[in-house]
Amino acid sequence: MVTDYKSLVISAIDSVKSEKDPAKSFLRLLTLDGMLQIEDAEKTLGYKEKAVFKILNEHKIGKRDIILFMFQHNNKLEIRDSEDLVDKNDLFAFKFKFNKKQWSVIVQDSKQQINDDWNRALHLLKEKADLSDVIDNIQFYLSHMAPIIYYVDESVYSNFDYLSNLFTKRRKEQEKFLFPCLLIC
Structure with a gap:
Protein backbone atom coordinates (compact mmCIF):
# COMPACT_ATOMS: atom_id res chain seq x y z
CA MET A 1 0.00 0.00 0.00
CA LYS A 111 1.88 34.96 -19.92
CA GLN A 112 -0.81 37.60 -20.40
CA GLN A 113 -3.04 36.08 -17.71
CA ILE A 114 -0.17 35.94 -15.20
CA ASN A 115 0.78 39.54 -16.00
CA ASP A 116 -2.85 40.70 -15.64
CA ASP A 117 -3.24 38.85 -12.32
CA TRP A 118 0.05 40.28 -11.03
CA ASN A 119 -0.94 43.85 -11.93
CA ARG A 120 -4.43 43.43 -10.46
CA ALA A 121 -3.02 42.06 -7.20
CA LEU A 122 -0.47 44.87 -6.88
CA HIS A 123 -3.15 47.45 -7.62
CA LEU A 124 -5.42 46.01 -4.91
CA LEU A 125 -2.59 45.87 -2.39
CA LYS A 126 -1.50 49.45 -3.06
CA GLU A 127 -5.11 50.62 -2.89
CA LYS A 128 -5.65 49.14 0.58
CA ALA A 129 -2.52 50.18 2.43
CA ASP A 130 1.13 50.98 2.22
CA LEU A 131 2.59 47.96 0.42
CA SER A 132 5.69 47.77 2.60
CA ASP A 133 3.52 47.57 5.75
CA VAL A 134 1.44 44.76 4.22
CA ILE A 135 4.57 42.83 3.23
CA ASP A 136 6.16 43.34 6.66
CA ASN A 137 3.03 41.94 8.33
CA ILE A 138 2.92 38.94 5.98
CA GLN A 139 6.62 38.22 6.54
CA PHE A 140 6.12 38.38 10.32
CA TYR A 141 3.21 35.94 10.27
CA LEU A 142 4.88 33.56 7.84
CA SER A 143 7.97 33.34 10.01
CA HIS A 144 5.82 32.49 13.05
CA MET A 145 3.54 29.81 11.64
CA ALA A 146 3.61 26.33 10.17
CA PRO A 147 5.09 25.96 6.70
CA ILE A 148 2.89 26.89 3.75
CA ILE A 149 3.08 26.33 0.00
CA TYR A 150 1.32 28.64 -2.51
CA TYR A 151 0.94 27.64 -6.15
CA VAL A 152 0.46 30.47 -8.64
CA ASP A 153 0.31 28.94 -12.11
CA GLU A 154 3.83 27.55 -12.63
CA SER A 155 5.34 29.38 -9.66
CA VAL A 156 5.63 27.92 -6.20
CA TYR A 157 6.02 30.17 -3.16
CA SER A 158 6.78 28.70 0.22
CA ASN A 159 8.46 29.09 3.57
CA PHE A 160 8.97 25.33 3.65
CA ASP A 161 12.38 23.70 3.61
CA TYR A 162 13.86 23.30 0.10
CA LEU A 163 11.05 25.35 -1.52
CA SER A 164 11.65 28.41 0.65
CA ASN A 165 11.59 31.52 -1.54
CA LEU A 166 9.38 34.09 0.18
CA PHE A 167 11.85 36.19 2.14
CA THR A 168 15.42 36.29 3.35
CA LYS A 169 17.51 38.38 5.65
CA ARG A 170 20.55 38.18 3.35
CA ARG A 171 20.99 41.31 1.25
CA LYS A 172 22.78 39.68 -1.68
CA GLU A 173 20.00 37.15 -2.36
CA GLN A 174 17.03 39.54 -2.30
CA GLU A 175 16.19 39.19 -6.02
CA LYS A 176 15.53 35.45 -5.63
CA PHE A 177 12.74 35.96 -3.09
CA LEU A 178 9.14 37.09 -3.55
CA PHE A 179 8.65 39.76 -0.88
CA PRO A 180 11.80 41.80 -1.58
CA CYS A 181 10.84 41.74 -5.28
CA LEU A 182 7.35 43.05 -4.47
CA LEU A 183 8.84 46.11 -2.78
CA ILE A 184 10.92 46.92 -5.87
CA CYS A 185 7.92 46.80 -8.29
Whole structure:
Protein backbone atom coordinates (compact mmCIF):
# COMPACT_ATOMS: atom_id res chain seq x y z
CA MET A 1 0.00 0.00 0.00
CA VAL A 2 1.41 3.40 -1.04
CA THR A 3 1.17 5.87 1.82
CA ASP A 4 3.13 9.05 1.18
CA TYR A 5 2.57 11.64 -1.55
CA LYS A 6 5.88 11.16 -3.35
CA SER A 7 5.26 7.42 -3.62
CA LEU A 8 1.78 8.10 -5.03
CA VAL A 9 3.29 10.42 -7.65
CA ILE A 10 5.98 7.92 -8.63
CA SER A 11 3.38 5.17 -8.84
CA ALA A 12 1.15 7.34 -11.08
CA ILE A 13 4.12 8.20 -13.32
CA ASP A 14 4.96 4.52 -13.63
CA SER A 15 1.34 3.75 -14.53
CA VAL A 16 1.37 6.11 -17.56
CA LYS A 17 4.65 4.90 -19.07
CA SER A 18 2.90 2.42 -21.39
CA GLU A 19 -0.20 4.57 -22.10
CA LYS A 20 -0.40 5.81 -25.71
CA ASP A 21 -3.27 8.31 -25.28
CA PRO A 22 -1.96 11.60 -23.81
CA ALA A 23 -5.44 12.52 -22.50
CA LYS A 24 -5.59 9.30 -20.49
CA SER A 25 -2.01 9.74 -19.28
CA PHE A 26 -2.77 13.30 -18.20
CA LEU A 27 -5.92 12.21 -16.36
CA ARG A 28 -4.20 9.32 -14.59
CA LEU A 29 -1.33 11.53 -13.51
CA LEU A 30 -3.62 14.38 -12.46
CA THR A 31 -5.80 12.13 -10.30
CA LEU A 32 -2.85 10.10 -9.04
CA ASP A 33 -4.22 7.09 -10.89
CA GLY A 34 -7.77 7.59 -9.61
CA MET A 35 -6.96 8.47 -5.99
CA LEU A 36 -8.30 12.04 -6.37
CA GLN A 37 -11.62 13.30 -7.72
CA ILE A 38 -11.15 14.99 -11.10
CA GLU A 39 -12.98 18.15 -9.95
CA ASP A 40 -10.55 18.59 -7.06
CA ALA A 41 -7.47 17.63 -9.05
CA GLU A 42 -8.22 20.13 -11.84
CA LYS A 43 -7.99 22.98 -9.32
CA THR A 44 -4.25 22.34 -9.04
CA LEU A 45 -3.55 23.00 -12.73
CA GLY A 46 -1.88 26.13 -14.02
CA TYR A 47 -3.15 28.09 -17.05
CA LYS A 48 -1.18 26.13 -19.64
CA GLU A 49 -2.00 22.78 -18.12
CA LYS A 50 -5.74 23.57 -17.96
CA ALA A 51 -5.78 24.59 -21.61
CA VAL A 52 -3.86 21.54 -22.82
CA PHE A 53 -5.98 19.20 -20.68
CA LYS A 54 -9.16 20.65 -22.19
CA ILE A 55 -7.89 20.36 -25.77
CA LEU A 56 -6.69 16.78 -25.21
CA ASN A 57 -10.03 15.75 -23.75
CA GLU A 58 -12.02 17.42 -26.53
CA HIS A 59 -9.80 15.73 -29.14
CA LYS A 60 -9.32 19.09 -30.92
CA ILE A 61 -5.57 18.99 -31.37
CA GLY A 62 -5.27 19.15 -35.14
CA LYS A 63 -1.81 18.70 -36.66
CA ARG A 64 0.61 17.31 -34.07
CA ASP A 65 3.89 19.01 -34.91
CA ILE A 66 5.53 19.68 -31.54
CA ILE A 67 6.54 17.42 -28.67
CA LEU A 68 5.55 18.54 -25.18
CA PHE A 69 6.85 17.13 -21.91
CA MET A 70 4.91 16.55 -18.70
CA PHE A 71 6.72 16.89 -15.41
CA GLN A 72 5.82 16.68 -11.77
CA HIS A 73 7.58 19.80 -10.48
CA ASN A 74 7.42 21.08 -6.89
CA ASN A 75 4.39 18.88 -6.21
CA LYS A 76 2.33 19.92 -9.25
CA LEU A 77 2.02 19.04 -12.92
CA GLU A 78 3.85 21.21 -15.41
CA ILE A 79 3.95 21.05 -19.21
CA ARG A 80 6.98 22.34 -21.10
CA ASP A 81 8.26 22.31 -24.64
CA SER A 82 11.69 21.23 -23.44
CA GLU A 83 12.73 18.01 -21.80
CA ASP A 84 15.44 19.77 -19.78
CA LEU A 85 15.16 19.38 -16.03
CA VAL A 86 14.76 22.68 -14.20
CA ASP A 87 16.07 21.44 -10.86
CA LYS A 88 16.23 18.47 -8.51
CA ASN A 89 12.47 18.72 -7.86
CA ASP A 90 11.62 17.65 -11.44
CA LEU A 91 10.20 14.22 -12.17
CA PHE A 92 9.69 13.46 -15.86
CA ALA A 93 6.31 11.79 -16.45
CA PHE A 94 5.71 11.45 -20.21
CA LYS A 95 5.92 13.22 -23.57
CA PHE A 96 3.28 13.69 -26.24
CA LYS A 97 2.69 15.32 -29.60
CA PHE A 98 0.64 18.50 -29.75
CA ASN A 99 -0.25 21.30 -32.17
CA LYS A 100 2.50 23.94 -32.30
CA LYS A 101 0.12 26.81 -33.13
CA GLN A 102 -2.22 25.92 -30.27
CA TRP A 103 0.75 25.63 -27.89
CA SER A 104 2.04 29.08 -28.93
CA VAL A 105 -1.38 30.62 -28.25
CA ILE A 106 -1.61 28.84 -24.88
CA VAL A 107 1.84 30.08 -23.83
CA GLN A 108 1.06 33.66 -24.90
CA ASP A 109 -2.35 33.62 -23.16
CA SER A 110 -0.73 32.19 -20.03
CA LYS A 111 1.88 34.96 -19.92
CA GLN A 112 -0.81 37.60 -20.40
CA GLN A 113 -3.04 36.08 -17.71
CA ILE A 114 -0.17 35.94 -15.20
CA ASN A 115 0.78 39.54 -16.00
CA ASP A 116 -2.85 40.70 -15.64
CA ASP A 117 -3.24 38.85 -12.32
CA TRP A 118 0.05 40.28 -11.03
CA ASN A 119 -0.94 43.85 -11.93
CA ARG A 120 -4.43 43.43 -10.46
CA ALA A 121 -3.02 42.06 -7.20
CA LEU A 122 -0.47 44.87 -6.88
CA HIS A 123 -3.15 47.45 -7.62
CA LEU A 124 -5.42 46.01 -4.91
CA LEU A 125 -2.59 45.87 -2.39
CA LYS A 126 -1.50 49.45 -3.06
CA GLU A 127 -5.11 50.62 -2.89
CA LYS A 128 -5.65 49.14 0.58
CA ALA A 129 -2.52 50.18 2.43
CA ASP A 130 1.13 50.98 2.22
CA LEU A 131 2.59 47.96 0.42
CA SER A 132 5.69 47.77 2.60
CA ASP A 133 3.52 47.57 5.75
CA VAL A 134 1.44 44.76 4.22
CA ILE A 135 4.57 42.83 3.23
CA ASP A 136 6.16 43.34 6.66
CA ASN A 137 3.03 41.94 8.33
CA ILE A 138 2.92 38.94 5.98
CA GLN A 139 6.62 38.22 6.54
CA PHE A 140 6.12 38.38 10.32
CA TYR A 141 3.21 35.94 10.27
CA LEU A 142 4.88 33.56 7.84
CA SER A 143 7.97 33.34 10.01
CA HIS A 144 5.82 32.49 13.05
CA MET A 145 3.54 29.81 11.64
CA ALA A 146 3.61 26.33 10.17
CA PRO A 147 5.09 25.96 6.70
CA ILE A 148 2.89 26.89 3.75
CA ILE A 149 3.08 26.33 0.00
CA TYR A 150 1.32 28.64 -2.51
CA TYR A 151 0.94 27.64 -6.15
CA VAL A 152 0.46 30.47 -8.64
CA ASP A 153 0.31 28.94 -12.11
CA GLU A 154 3.83 27.55 -12.63
CA SER A 155 5.34 29.38 -9.66
CA VAL A 156 5.63 27.92 -6.20
CA TYR A 157 6.02 30.17 -3.16
CA SER A 158 6.78 28.70 0.22
CA ASN A 159 8.46 29.09 3.57
CA PHE A 160 8.97 25.33 3.65
CA ASP A 161 12.38 23.70 3.61
CA TYR A 162 13.86 23.30 0.10
CA LEU A 163 11.05 25.35 -1.52
CA SER A 164 11.65 28.41 0.65
CA ASN A 165 11.59 31.52 -1.54
CA LEU A 166 9.38 34.09 0.18
CA PHE A 167 11.85 36.19 2.14
CA THR A 168 15.42 36.29 3.35
CA LYS A 169 17.51 38.38 5.65
CA ARG A 170 20.55 38.18 3.35
CA ARG A 171 20.99 41.31 1.25
CA LYS A 172 22.78 39.68 -1.68
CA GLU A 173 20.00 37.15 -2.36
CA GLN A 174 17.03 39.54 -2.30
CA GLU A 175 16.19 39.19 -6.02
CA LYS A 176 15.53 35.45 -5.63
CA PHE A 177 12.74 35.96 -3.09
CA LEU A 178 9.14 37.09 -3.55
CA PHE A 179 8.65 39.76 -0.88
CA PRO A 180 11.80 41.80 -1.58
CA CYS A 181 10.84 41.74 -5.28
CA LEU A 182 7.35 43.05 -4.47
CA LEU A 183 8.84 46.11 -2.78
CA ILE A 184 10.92 46.92 -5.87
CA CYS A 185 7.92 46.80 -8.29
